[in-house]
Amino acid sequence: xxxxxxxxxxxxxxxxxxxxxxxxxxxxxxxxxxxxxxxxxxxxxxxxxxxxxxxxxxxxxxxxxxxxxxxxxxxxxxxxxxxxxxxxxxxxxxxxxxxxxxxxxxxxxxxxxxxxxxxxxxxxxxxxxxxxxxxxxxxxxxxxxxxxxxxxxxxxxxxxxxxxxxxxxxxxxxxxxxxxxxxxxxxxxxxxxxxxxxxxxxxxxxxxxxxxxxxxxxxxxxxxxxxxxxxxxxxxxxxxxxxxxxxxxxxxxxxxxxxxxxxxxxxxxxxxxxxxxxxxxxxxxxxxxxxxxxxxxxxxxxxxxxxxxxxxxxxxxxxxxxxxxxxxxxxxxxxxxxxxxxxxxxxxxxxxxx
Amino acid sequence: xxxxxxxxxxxxxxxxxxxxxxxxxxxxxxxxxxxxxxxxxxxxxxxxxxxxxxxxxxxxxxxxxxxxxxxxxxxxxxxxxxxxxxxxxxxxxxxxxxxxxxxxxxxxxxxxxxxxxxxxxxxxxxxxxxxxxxxxxxxxxxxxxxxxxxxxxxxxxxxxxxxxxxxxxxxxxxxxxxxxxxxxxxxxxxxxxxxxxxxxxxxxxxxxxxxxxxxxxxxxxxxxxxxxxxxxxxxxxxxxxxxxxxxxxxxxxxxxxxxxxxxxxxxxxxxxxxxxx
Numbered sequence: 186x187x188x189x190x191x192x193x194x195x196x197x198x199x200x201x202x203x204x205x206x207x208x209x210x211x212x213x214x215x216x217x218x219x220x221x222x223x224x225x226x227x228x229x230x231x232x233x234x235x236x237x238x239x240x241x242x243x244x245x246x247x248x249x250x251x252x253x254x255x256x257x258x259x260x261x262x263x264x265x266x267x268x269x270x271x272x273x274x275x276x277x278x279x280x281x282x283x284x285x286x287x288x289x290x291x292x293x294x295x296x297x298x299x300x301x302x303x304x305x306x307x308x309x310x311x312x313x314x315x316x317x318x319x320x321x322x323x324x325x326x327x328x329x330x331x332x333x334x335x336x337x338x339x340x341x342x343x344x345x346x347x348x349x350x351x352x353x354x355x356x357x358x359x360x361x362x363x364x365x366x367x368x369x370x371x372x373x374x375x376x377x378x379x380x381x382x383x384x385x386x387x388x389x390x391x392x393x394x395x396x397x398x399x400x401x402x403x404x405x406x407x408x409x410x411x412x413x414x415x416x417x418x419x420x421x422x423x424x425x426x427x428x429x430x431x432x433x434x435x436x437x438x439x440x441x442x443x444x445x446x447x448x449x450x451x452x453x454x455x456x457x458x459x460x461x462x463x464x465x466x467x468x469x470x471x472x473x474x475x476x477x478x479x480x481x482x483x484x485x486x487x488x489x490x491x492x493x494x495x496x497x498x499x500x501x502x503x504x505x506x507x508x509x510x511x512x513x514x515x516x517x518x519x520x521x522x523x524x525x526x527x528x529x530x531x532x533x534x535x536x537x538x539x
Numbered sequence: 540x541x542x543x544x545x546x547x548x549x550x551x552x553x554x555x556x557x558x559x560x561x562x563x564x565x566x567x568x569x570x571x572x573x574x575x576x577x578x579x580x581x582x583x584x585x586x587x588x589x590x591x592x593x594x595x596x597x598x599x600x601x602x603x604x605x606x607x608x609x610x611x612x613x614x615x616x617x618x619x620x621x622x623x624x625x626x627x628x629x630x631x632x633x634x635x636x637x638x639x640x641x642x643x644x645x646x647x648x649x650x651x652x653x654x655x656x657x658x659x660x661x662x663x664x665x666x667x668x669x670x671x672x673x674x675x676x677x678x679x680x681x682x683x684x685x686x687x688x689x690x691x692x693x694x695x696x697x698x699x700x701x702x703x704x705x706x707x708x709x710x711x712x713x714x715x716x717x718x719x720x721x722x723x724x725x726x727x728x729x730x731x732x733x734x735x736x737x738x739x740x741x742x743x744x745x746x747x748x749x750x751x752x753x754x755x756x757x758x759x760x761x762x763x764x765x766x767x768x769x770x771x772x773x774x775x776x777x778x779x780x781x782x783x784x785x786x787x788x789x790x791x792x793x794x795x796x797x798x799x800x801x802x803x804x805x806x807x808x809x810x811x812x813x814x815x816x
Contacts, residue, residue, distance in 0.1 A: 228780035229581040234686040238677035267814040298675015298696030305674045309656040313789045316678045317654035374799035381795040382788045383681040395799030537782030
């Protein structure tokens with residue numbers, strides 16, 4: 186068990202920096218030792234690796250992809266195992282899933298160096314490459330998301346009463362939801378696997394990014410569905426199941442993140458540290474703090490207070506917004522810290538010593 | 540018909556003189572744009588690192604913190620009143636130079652990552668980026684554990700790296716850098732022959748007392764297959780910014796996918812339980 190020592194206080198006594206450093210050390214088990222690390226050899230501290238080329242397009246793709254995937258999976262669970270009252274969850278989830286998947290190909294194509302060549306992604310099917318598999322997975326999921334939402338729309342009467350929607354409404358939505366959910370799980374988690382299958386120390390030392398991303402997909406999607414249901418004034422009991430599910434997903438996500446940080450050690454400093462280019466301040470406040478811990482605690486009190494307690498719409502919606510913003514910042518800090526991690530020569534060389 | 544043997548580089552840094560003819564020949568043959576002239580402040584290195592438009596990069600490492608290595612002593616008895624001068628810059632123990640290049644790994648992470656099939660192995664067993672297919676996704680950039688391949692951000696926005704002068708090999712010529720190297724520090728040939736030569740050279744250096752000499756990438760354990768472009772170094776790899784034992788990124792796919800499925804399974808079961816009530 187690591188002994189907690191008083192950290193080196195910087196000359197301006199910066200409290201956020203100190204707190205960030207303490208949280209980082211407690212979770213990763215790594216305490217920076219600048220004197221020791223300066224002794225480590227490198228080539229004049231030039232980066233060993235090349236920086237990732239991904240920017241805001243990929244951050245938002247991860248966010249929307251997670252929502253599309255999670256909404257579909259939650260909707261399918263509600264449709265396959267829920268009661269009649271839970272059909273509102275299924276309906277909302279399927280519509281949100283399609284809405285969330287629409288910007289995804291646009292963002293991915295825009296991110297390419299040569300967007301006009303986006304179809305080259307479909308030239309091969311390479312099992313060892315998460316990006317190749319992901320392209321095909323996104324195509325497959327988009328199909329299932331689209332057909333499921335169209336069947337839903339037909340049954341809800343949105344598309345009219347002519348023979349087209351009548352035919353679609355007769356299609357087996359629940360049967361299609363099974364492979365659709367499998368592709369949904371793939372879409373929600375493969376982006377984490379993609380980051381792990383690189384040489385960037387922050388992303389690749391621990392193998393848990395896929396698990397973190399899929400649990401974040403579920404928690405953000407659950408938050409989004411309950412937010413929309415509250416907007417449409419859906420009665421309480423339906424929301425209660427979603428809240429329980431969201432509570433579990435947040436727990437799995439926090440456990441995954443903690444284990445990720447523990448396993449990464451020094452490699453995680455770009456994400457949780459308090460150094461100049463490190464993203465610890467944003468991570469601990471907007472991801473771990475208001476994005477996970479705070480909504481989870483609020484949700485715990487809400488659930489403990491019981492179903493019968495009068496729950497203000499505002500409180501529930503606040504929790505949803507906190508989770509959604511936290512989910513965005515999780516992906517943003519993870520990508521941006523990857524840039525920082527790639528530039529850290531000594532940590533890269535440390536990571537390659539086995 | 541004799542099948543083509545695997546071809547590669549043996550870069551022997553013990554005879555590199557830091558002339559940078561390799562950098563220039565590479566730029567000239569491949570019609571690569573000049574980099575902005577920059578005084579890096581780190582010795583005579585003015586390229587800094589490999590990039591999309593720099594495929595040979597000469598490193599200079601001034602090892603001035605080596606008190607165990609004696610300075611070169613000159614005979615000054617015929618020159619009264621002078622101190623024995625130290626001449627560190629002409630002693631290879633003090634000043635290391637290396638021409639860095641793409642390692643053309645046997646199990647190239649960039650090739651395993653490439654989702655378009657742009658990166659291939661040629662008939663010479665070299666790793667090559669087909670420029671008419673690459674769409675600049677940037678996945679190879681983060682896969683490479685040596686920081687070699689890069690996307691040309693301000694140019695054609697595709698990924699570029701050393702081609703091992705594929706066009707020259709097809710005509711039976713040797714790569715431009717190997718041809719121009721004045722000390723034969725860069726040697727080109729069949730990988731197996733170069734490896735034998737490298738081991739022989741290492742033995743010679745050890746016999747002469749250069750104990751710091753070591754091979755990098757010659758054994759098959761580097762990325763589980765070795766490198767087709769390997770090195771003889773005069774210090775630990777990290778001094779040259781080379782990772783000691785990099786992990787093969789594609790090995791992470793299975794464990795990462797496993798934990799994803801576990802997390803999804805746990806949440807799925809809990810979800811079914813909750814909604815089934």
